[in-house]
Amino acid sequence: xxxxxxxxxxxxxxxxxxxxxxxxxxxxxxxxxxxxxxxxxxxxxxxxxxxxxxxxxxxxxxxxxxxxxxxxxxxxxxxxxxxxxxxxxxxxxxxxxxxxxxxxxxxxxxxxxxxxxxxxxxxxxxxxxxxxxxxxxxxxxxxxxxxxxxxxxxxxxxxxxxxxxxxxxxxxxxxxxxxxxxxxxxxxxxxxxxxxxxxxxxxxxxxxxxxxxxxxxxxxxxxxxxxxxxxxxxxxxxxxxxxxxxxxxxxxxxxxxxxxxxxxxxxxxxxxxxxxxxxxxxxxxxxxxxxxxxxxxxxxxxxxxxxxxxxxxxxxxxxxxxxxxxxxxxxxxxxxxxxxxxxxxxxxxxxxxxxxxxxxxxxxxxxxxxxxxxxxxxxxxxxxxxxxxxxxxxxxxxxxxxxxxxxxxxxxxxxxxxxx
Amino acid sequence: xxxxxxxxxxxxxxxxxxxxxxxxxxxxxxxxxxxxxxxxxxxxxxxxxxxxxxxxxxxxxxxxxxxxxxxxxxxxxxxxxxxxxxxxxxxxxxxxxxxxxxxxxxxxxxxxxxxxxxxxxxxxxxxxxxxxxxxxxxxxxxxxxxxxxxxxxxxxxxxxxxxxxxxxxxxxxxxxxxxxxxxxxxxxxxxxxxxxxxxxxxxxxxxxxxxxxxxxxxxxxxxxxxxxxxxxxxxxxxxxxxxxxxxxxxxxxxxxxxxxxxxxxxxxxxxxxxxxxxxxxxxxxxxxxxxxxxxxxxxxxxxxxxxxxxxxxxxxxxxxxxxxxxxxxxxxxxxxxxxxxxxxxxxxxxxxxxxxxxxxxxxxxxxxxxxxxxxxxxxxxxxxxxxxxxxxxxxxxxxxxxxxxxxxxxxxxxxxxxxx
Numbered sequence: 108x109x110x111x112x113x114x115x116x117x118x119x120x121x122x123x124x125x126x127x128x129x130x131x132x133x134x135x136x137x138x139x140x141x142x143x144x145x146x147x148x149x150x151x152x153x154x155x156x157x158x159x160x161x162x163x164x165x166x167x168x169x170x171x172x173x174x175x176x177x178x179x180x181x182x183x184x185x186x187x188x189x190x191x192x193x194x195x196x197x198x199x200x201x202x203x204x205x206x207x208x209x210x211x212x213x214x215x216x217x218x219x220x221x222x223x224x225x226x227x228x229x230x231x232x233x234x235x236x237x238x239x240x241x242x243x244x245x246x247x248x249x250x251x252x253x254x255x256x257x258x259x260x261x262x263x264x265x266x267x268x269x270x271x272x273x274x275x276x277x278x279x280x281x282x283x284x285x286x287x288x289x290x291x292x293x294x295x296x297x298x299x300x301x302x303x304x305x306x307x308x309x310x311x312x313x314x315x316x317x318x319x320x321x322x323x324x325x326x327x328x329x330x331x332x333x334x335x336x337x338x339x340x341x342x343x344x345x346x347x348x349x350x351x352x353x354x355x356x357x358x359x360x361x362x363x364x365x366x367x368x369x370x371x372x373x374x375x376x377x378x379x380x381x382x383x384x385x386x387x388x389x390x391x392x393x394x395x396x397x398x399x400x401x402x403x404x405x406x407x408x409x410x411x412x413x414x415x416x417x418x419x420x421x422x423x424x425x426x427x428x429x430x431x432x433x434x435x436x437x438x439x440x441x442x443x444x445x446x447x448x449x450x451x452x453x454x455x456x457x458x459x460x461x462x463x464x465x466x467x468x469x470x471x472x473x474x475x476x477x478x479x480x481x482x483x484x485x486x487x488x489x490x491x492x493x494x495x496x497x498x499x500x501x502x503x504x505x506x507x508x509x510x511x512x513x514x515x516x517x518x519x520x521x522x523x524x525x526x527x
Numbered sequence: 528x529x530x531x532x533x534x535x536x537x538x539x540x541x542x543x544x545x546x547x548x549x550x551x552x553x554x555x556x557x558x559x560x561x562x563x564x565x566x567x568x569x570x571x572x573x574x575x576x577x578x579x580x581x582x583x584x585x586x587x588x589x590x591x592x593x594x595x596x597x598x599x600x601x602x603x604x605x606x607x608x609x610x611x612x613x614x615x616x617x618x619x620x621x622x623x624x625x626x627x628x629x630x631x632x633x634x635x636x637x638x639x640x641x642x643x644x645x646x647x648x649x650x651x652x653x654x655x656x657x658x659x660x661x662x663x664x665x666x667x668x669x670x671x672x673x674x675x676x677x678x679x680x681x682x683x684x685x686x687x688x689x690x691x692x693x694x695x696x697x698x699x700x701x702x703x704x705x706x707x708x709x710x711x712x713x714x715x716x717x718x719x720x721x722x723x724x725x726x727x728x729x730x731x732x733x734x735x736x737x738x739x740x741x742x743x744x745x746x747x748x749x750x751x752x753x754x755x756x757x758x759x760x761x762x763x764x765x766x767x768x769x770x771x772x773x774x775x776x777x778x779x780x781x782x783x784x785x786x787x788x789x790x791x792x793x794x795x796x797x798x799x800x801x802x803x804x805x806x807x808x809x810x811x812x813x814x815x816x817x818x819x820x821x822x823x824x825x826x827x828x829x830x831x832x833x834x835x836x837x838x839x840x841x842x843x844x845x846x847x848x849x850x851x852x853x854x855x856x857x858x859x860x861x862x863x864x865x866x867x868x869x870x871x872x873x874x875x876x877x878x879x880x881x882x883x884x885x886x887x888x889x890x891x892x893x894x895x896x897x898x899x900x901x902x903x904x905x906x907x908x909x910x911x912x913x914x915x916x917x918x919x920x921x922x923x924x925x926x927x928x929x930x931x932x933x934x935x936x937x938x939x940x941x942x943x944x945x946x947x
Contacts, residue, residue, distance in 0.1 A: 121703045123696075152707075180696075180699035180700045186707040187708045271926055272831050275927070276599050276824075276829055276830060277828050280541055280599065280828040282604075283601035283602075283605045284541065284607075286604055286606055287572075289824075311926070313926065316931070380803070380821075382821070399800075399823060400820075400821050400823035400824060402825070403819060404696075404701065404709075404712060404820060405693050405714070405820050405825075408693075409693070411692050411832055414925065494924075494926070496925065502917055504911060505911070506688075506691055506730065506736075507696075508736075509695070509696075509699055511736070
């Protein structure tokens with residue numbers, strides 16, 4: 108069979124290691140030029156395919172592609188854009204086929220989370236439903252760690268490490284200050300639906316380094332009195348307390364706690380985070396001095412403290428995606444399979460996209476302590492290997508040297524516009 | 528002369544490297560046991576002296592003291608507590624002398640910022656004013672970088688590096704998302720009076736890695752229209768923009784921008800940061816999607832990404848403080864003297880405490896660009912060496928192994944209480 112080209116795109120929120128998956132795809136494809144002639148990346152994800160804005164990754168040097176392994180963010184641009192169903196917007200799919208055909212694209216690698224898996228599933232059905240031969244493989248990525256089937260999600264381990272390290276550091280800080288100043292430190296972390304990232308805050312405390320940490324999960328309805336009693340007890344015992352709060356924590360009424368209808372002095376609405384809300388509750392309820400932080404993008408961009416396990420897995424799923432494509436697979440996703448926790452052993456497995464798309468994996472109830480404010484030993488065993496290992500980027504003049512690709516556009520072959 | 532004991536205490540907000548100064552003091556004193564018999568640390572700073580709550584650092588192993596070099600926070604506890612003037616509260620000074628006499632303390636090492644330098648100055652006058660022979664040496668420390676005389680302040684370089692690295696990483700992130708999602712990222716940093724830390728955000732952009740960054744300094748009154756025009760222009764040119772905002776930014780009325788009189792739906796006051804205020808201004812004025820982060824304690828506790836230059840200087844001022852004491856000095860502070868910027872050369876100098884106490888060093892006007900939103904080349908030359916070099920802590924199971932000392936109390940010799 109004559110060589111065909113591959114399309115690769117990054118989708119949804121980016122991570123510290125999604126570019127390592129890109130490197131895995133591109134480096135592996137480069138070793139199989141007889142089957143995959145070129146890898147074209149979508150500029151800004153699937154939008155690049157729809158608008159025929161393709162990037163020729165062949166124009167990038169070996170060194171530049173290698174440097175993707177230590178560069179956070181999405182090197183080709185990502186997007187938040189979900190394809191509608193084939194029945195709802197057939198024109199989108201016909202456009203994809205038009206672009207793919209024009210550029211001889213036979214492989215579709217889509218690097219994203221749950222929504223993106225759904226897009227990839229739809230593209231994988233183009234062969235069957237619209238008669239265009241293509242193999243679509245999903246490359247898993249999400250800091251939220253909420254994809255089903257796979258043991259963990261590439262991107263999560265690095266955020267987890269960042270939150271665990273930062274919570275440990277800030278806890279040491281507040282411990283020093285507690286005698287006369289701050290006694291409660293609140294850090295807000297990502298995870299609107301699933302509490303995996305919040306759980307990672309619990310790893311800051313270990314057998315060697317016992318720290319008072321209270322976690323607020325989106326899976327557990329916020330109980331003000333119980334929360335204040337728990338924080339108060341930690342402060343009495345340790346002198347201080349750190350609170351790790353998920354952005355998605357909801358009150359008993361099912362509304363996000365962050366949604367407080369904040370107004371400034373002029374009555375303008377203010378979009379606040381949940382950390383200042385929790386801090387105010389601590390102040391009102393316990394009259395303790397507090398500080399709060401919102402990690403936001405810092406947590407998912409922090410390549411400088413990425414997890415080596417996560418980095419290796421991110422690369423591995425990119426590599427496996429190409430290998431699966433070369434073996435003729437379609438509509439699948441490489442997964443991380445945990446073979447053992449101690450010592451940690453993992454391998455790459457395969458999931459059908461129909462089992463992955465549009466499903467969310469929440470924290471199991473037995474990963475959360477009975478009081479709802481901590482993580483169990485079972486959760487610790489699960490998380491421990493995922494944050495293990497350091498893999499520092501190179502530095503120049505005190506700053507990490509992150510690569511920016513040339514991102515040379517592939518010459519357009521169609522003379523048609525497409526409105527996204 | 529018979530050996531006397533030394534008192535060492537940490538004061539004010541802690542840093543990623545203040546414990547390196549402690550190591551410098553303790554390791555150097557241990558090499559001069561004929562003159563400094565023991566180093567006693569104040570538990571929670573000067574409060575430990577007033578309450579006779581002293582820690583015998585002699586009970587700590589060589590390895591534990593060495594580990595202080597890679598441990599953030601204040602290992603003996605810090606405090607926010609300023610001694611009043613001798614005339615205002617003579618009892619405090621008489622109590623200090625009582626405790627010092629009981630424990631044969633002849634050396635006083637005080638590790639802090641501007642307020643602490645004032646405390647140290649007052650203690651240094653005990654010999655002259657109250658007839659108790661003591662040598663008081665100030666060990667500089669402040670993330671705010673606002674001490675006079677010294678070229679820079681130990682603790683600042685590491686925060687600066689953290690903010691520069693984080694701003695670079697988050698800028699890469701938002702660049703990936705800008706096509707369909709977030710276009711403006713806001714990060715709030717410390718520095719209530721001086722904009723040194725905010726300035727460090729400007730280092731995220733370099734000749735190799737041009738990034739659109741707008742800085743809001745506390746030294747420059749906030750001009751809403753000019754700010755929106757500048758951000759709008761960056762977004763048009765780059766597709767996105769990062770804003771680094773100092774917590775101390777004030778409006779034209781001289782009031783902190785963070786002080787917006789925020790109320791929740793029930794009319795309760797909310798203590799917000801300035802980042803969400805700036806984000807709301809961007810949304811209202813430009814209708815662009817934004818994200819915001821507040822680094823808070825994470826920035827000053829981030830030993831995992833500390834500056835090697837800063838670490839070396841922090842150790843050096845601790846060492847020099849002891850050496851100055853052994854040479855008979857009193858009422859002085861070791862300083863960092865810049866000998867050259869390229870290549871960077873520095874040495875330890877000496878300042879009189881009366882020239883240091885209660886003075887703040889602001890950003891020079893020629894460090895800020897004419898438009899008020901950026902840093903000049905002169906500022907870059909100043910900052911560049913301070914963030915240079917990496918010095919990673921050891922890790923175990925994916926987390927940095929920070930030491931916690933035994934902090935064994937020295938047996939009390941006085942039977943008197945003292946209320947602080």
